Amino acid sequence: MASQQFDLLVIGGGITGCGIALDAALRGMKVALIEKSDFASGTSSRSTKLIHGGLRYLKQLEFKLVRDVGSERAVVHRNARHVVIPEKMLLPIVEGGSLGKLPTSLGLLVYDLLAGVKAEERRKMLDRHETYKAEPLLNTNGLLGGGLYFEYRTDDSRLVIELAKSAYANGALLLNYAQSTKFIYDSTGKVTGATVTDHNSGNSFDIRAKVIVNACGPWVDLLRKEDNSLKGKRLQLTKGVHLVFPYEKLPLKQAAYFDVGDGRMIFAIPRDNITYVGTTDTVYNESIDSPNCTKADADYLLKAINHMFPSAGLQLNDIQSTWAGLRPLIHEDGKSASELSRKDEIMVSSSGLISIAGGKLTGYRLMAEKIVDLAEKKLGRKHTPSTTKNYRLSGGEFKDEDDFTNSLKQFLAQGEKLGIAPQVVSRWFYRYGKNVQQLFEIYLSQSKHANATELTETQYGVKHEMVHTLSDFTIRRTGNVFFNYPATKSQLPFIATAITSLLNLPEEAKTQQLSRASSEFEMVVAFKH
Numbered sequence: 386m387a388s389q390q391f392d393l394l395v396i397g398g399g400i401t402g403c404g405i406a407l408d409a410a411l412r413g414m415k416v417a418l419i420e421k422s423d424f425a426s427g428t429s430s431r432s433t434k435l436i437h438g439g440l441r442y443l444k445q446l447e448f449k450l451v452r453d454v455g456s457e458r459a460v461v462h463r464n465a466r467h468v469v470i471p472e473k474m475l476l477p478i479v480e481g482g483s484l485g486k487l488p489t490s491l492g493l494l495v496y497d498l499l500a501g502v503k504a505e506e507r508r509k510m511l512d513r514h515e516t517y518k519a520e521p522l523l524n525t526n527g528l529l530g531g532g533l534y535f536e537y538r539t540d541d542s543r544l545v546i547e548l549a550k551s552a553y554a555n556g557a558l559l560l561n562y563a564q565s566t567k568f569i570y571d572s573t574g575k576v577t578g579a580t581v582t583d584h585n586s587g588n589s590f591d592i593r594a595k596v597i598v599n600a601c602g603p604w605v606d607l608l609r610k611e612d613n614s615l616k617g618k619r620l621q622l623t624k625g626v627h628l629v630f631p632y633e634k635l636p637l638k639q640a641a642y643f644d645v646g647d648g649r650m651i652f653a654i655p656r657d658n659i660t661y662v663g664t665t666d667t668v669y670n671e672s673i674d675s676p677n678c679t680k681a682d683a684d685y686l687l688k689a690i691n692h693m694f695p696s697a698g699l700q701l702n703d704i705q706s707t708w709a710g711l712r713p714l715i716h717e718d719g720k721s722a723s724e725l726s727r728k729d730e731i732m733v734s735s736s737g738l739i740s741i742a743g744g745k746l747t748g749y750r751l752m753a754e755k756i757v758d759l760a761e762k763k764l765g766r767k768h769t770p771s772t773t774k775n776y777r778l779s780g781g782e783f784k785d786e787d788d789f790t791n792s793l794k795q796f797l798a799q800g801e802k803l804g805i806a807p808q809v810v811s812r813w814f815y816r817y818g819k820n821v822q823q824l825f826e827i828y829l830s831q832s833k834h835a836n837a838t839e840l841t842e843t844q845y846g847v848k849h850e851m852v853h854t855l856s857d858f859t860i861r862r863t864g865n866v867f868f869n870y871p872a873t874k875s876q877l878p879f880i881a882t883a884i885t886s887l888l889n890l891p892e893e894a895k896t897q898q899l900s901r902a903s904s905e906f907e908m909v910v911a912f913k914h
């Protein structure tokens with residue numbers, strides 16, 4: 386990276402930065418991307434993990450946002466089929482709630498129409514009895530009915546990784562644990578590069594590029610300040626937390642989206658062995674690097690969930706893990722956290738630095754298209770239309786639904802021959818898609834090992850997904866800490882040994898990784914105690 390001149394340097398390896406890197410690489414630009422920590426370690430691993438149009442933005446009359454983001458759902462689903470799964474949602478309608486029966490029915494209809502939803506996935510309205518049948522844990526007090534509609538569930542950090550791998554496959558160079566610390570300017574004041582610290586080696590080097598994009602999410606304004614261009618629009622960070630419960634503590638039949646009573650709505654989403662609940666939306670002015678879930682956040686969500694599903698009787702010590710993320714929103718005078726628009730915003734400084742913030746996971750591709758169009762202009766290149774709309778991400782190279790279903794069947798059959806349990810093959814398939822073939826090849830070389838499947842996945846992570854630490858693997862490549870903490874805990878020493886030996890790190894690196902991970906996980910499970 387230090388020895389070349391790039392067309393585009395992207396700073397920030399969340400969904401926004403990785404989306405931009407892919408679009409630009411596909412249009413033939415020479416691209417570098419740096420990420421100060423791990424890919425997706427910022428907001429992009431801490432969302433509600435939905436590819437959704439944002440039903441609640443209809444209440445705020447943000448029709449264009451709902452249409453743009455809503456219709457993107459099908460695109461993201463098609464291009465990353467293995468990590469974007471249709472999810473049926475139940476919207477209960479209750480007496481005194483912010484959504485009446487008729488407005489909900491109309492709202493969901495408008496939502497479907499704006500987003501161009503397929504006929505079989507259109508909303509279905511339910512009466513009181515049908516709603517209760519759909520979800521027997523619901524509070525029947527004041528229950529009037531409900532609506533069933535479709536969204537998509539994803540694993541946000543896996544989506545980012547698949548994007549990063551796709552960008553790399555198309556010629557972009559990407560580096561995690563590399564932080565931009567200072568901008569470099571030419572004699573006219575134009576930004577021409579950045580000085581970067583490689584946290585793995587401790588070395589610093591310069592990267593030169595004709596166009597530089599600041600895609601640092603909640604950190605966007607820190608870089609604008611560094612560029613002396615923090616004027617006009619500014620970020621307003623708001624925090625959102627999620628709580629994870631063992632599935633048997635909140636055994637919902639499908640995901641639910643419901644009123645909290647203060648004008649806000651929250652999700653409860655069952656997934657494998659857990660159900661997670663979120664989110665909150667509070668103004669945040671503390672450390673950007675370490676947002677976490679406070680007892681007040683947990684109490685707020687517990688109260689809401691126990692009101693909607695009283696028989697669950699959830700308590701603080703039922704919480705298995707938590708995560709907290711920061712929304713990089715644009716400040717608007719006089720508006721509360723949840724009233725701030727989720728629209729994205731592009732800011733170009735007099736030095737030429739392009740900054741992008743706001744937006745949604747779901748709309749990443751449209752944001753990337755706008756940024757790369759702008760970069761093309763700055764580079765003085767002829768316009769080439771973005772091709773990401775029909776570009777299948779790494780692992781998601783399925784022709785159609787039949788190919789998807791048949792691929793899973795074939796992998797299960799292949800796995801059986803190799804002696805890999807079907808649950809493991811299926812889990813791998815929904816993580817790595819068609820790349821499961823590469824995991825099988827790694828497995829063949831160590832099938833005799835007592836922990837062969839765990840070793841295979843760890844090796845795949847180190848060799849193909851730039852895993853450097855225990856947290857990279859257990860939080861962002863697999864989600865195991867959030868979704869399967871009890872089982873993951875016992876495997877940590879083994880995984881740390883595998884990672885450090887694959888990376889040829891000294892023995893003390895293993896101890897360091899274990900202690901760093903244990904303090905990170907302590908934050909994640911703070912309410913266990």
Ligand code: FAD
Binds near residue numbers: 422432433435664
């Ligand atoms: P980030 O993911 O934060 O990435 C920025 C990156 O820049 C970070 O990884 C950081 O380490 C890096 N960085 C910072 N400074 C430097 C530097 N100096 N050098 C190098 N790298 C640097 N959207 C949806 O579509 N669906 C949802 O369900 C959803 N739920 C959400 C729930 C919550 C609680 C929150 C907070 C957001 C949610 N969103 C959702 C919104 C979505 O998650 C964000 O819009 C998106 O993840 C922002 O991505 P980003 O890449 O812009 O920022």
